[in-house]
Amino acid sequence: MNCTKIEKWLSDRIDGELSERKTRAIEAHLEKCASCRSYAASLEKIHDEATSLERVEVSPAFWEGFASRLKANLESSREERREKRALVLSWNWVWSGAALLAVVAVGLYLLLFQSPQPQEMYVFSLENSLASIYQEIGDDSELEELFNSILVESIDEYLEDSEWKERPDFLENLLLWEGLTEEEIEFLESEIKKDIKS
Numbered sequence: 001m002n003c004t005k006i007e008k009w010l011s012d013r014i015d016g017e018l019s020e021r022k023t024r025a026i027e028a029h030l031e032k033c034a035s036c037r038s039y040a041a042s043l044e045k046i047h048d049e050a051t052s053l054e055r056v057e058v059s060p061a062f063w064e065g066f067a068s069r070l071k072a073n074l075e076s077s078r079e080e081r082r083e084k085r086a087l088v089l090s091w092n093w094v095w096s097g098a099a100l101l102a103v104v105a106v107g108l109y110l111l112l113f114q115s116p117q118p119q120e121m122y123v124f125s126l127e128n129s130l131a132s133i134y135q136e137i138g139d140d141s142e143l144e145e146l147f148n149s150i151l152v153e154s155i156d157e158y159l160e161d162s163e164w165k166e167r168p169d170f171l172e173n174l175l176l177w178e179g180l181t182e183e184e185i186e187f188l189e190s191e192i193k194k195d196i197k198s
Helices: 003-015 020-032 034-052 060-113 126-137 141-161 182-197
Strands: none
Touching (some): 003 020, 003 034, 020 034, 141 182
16 A cells, blocks of 8 residues: 555544545554554644644634734735736837837838849750750641741840840851750751741
């Protein structure tokens, strides 16, 4: 049996609130455990001394004075709590206002003084993309003509928005040929020949 459980039951045993089964368990444990026997003897001694004390009668005047002192103490402590709460609430408003002001200041700073971030640009190699497109087109002349017209229109649109204002002449400016694959060069030559014929 657990000694801490026995110690709890000993108090109930002294008060006469313990069942017979638990009482037998306590007695069996006390026969084996010297520590619990000593604790039980101490409890019984305290109980006997407490019951032998003379009962003191208190006058009604004492209780009235006690009640008024208790009420006064409760009122003063309530008043102190109200004052502290008011002080805490006022500081809460101050901190909330300061936090809001800081958020607004940071927002204005970011809005007014931060330079706009450059937009992400996607760069891809025309070398591989045009070659794979022409492989897909194959010998379909209609599809090739459609693709070429779309490509030329997009170049024209780009040139309208750029500083060049007109399509570059690949025959005059040899630097434009750098970086092009054989297939792209052949394609451009065929386009130039078509332009020359028309």
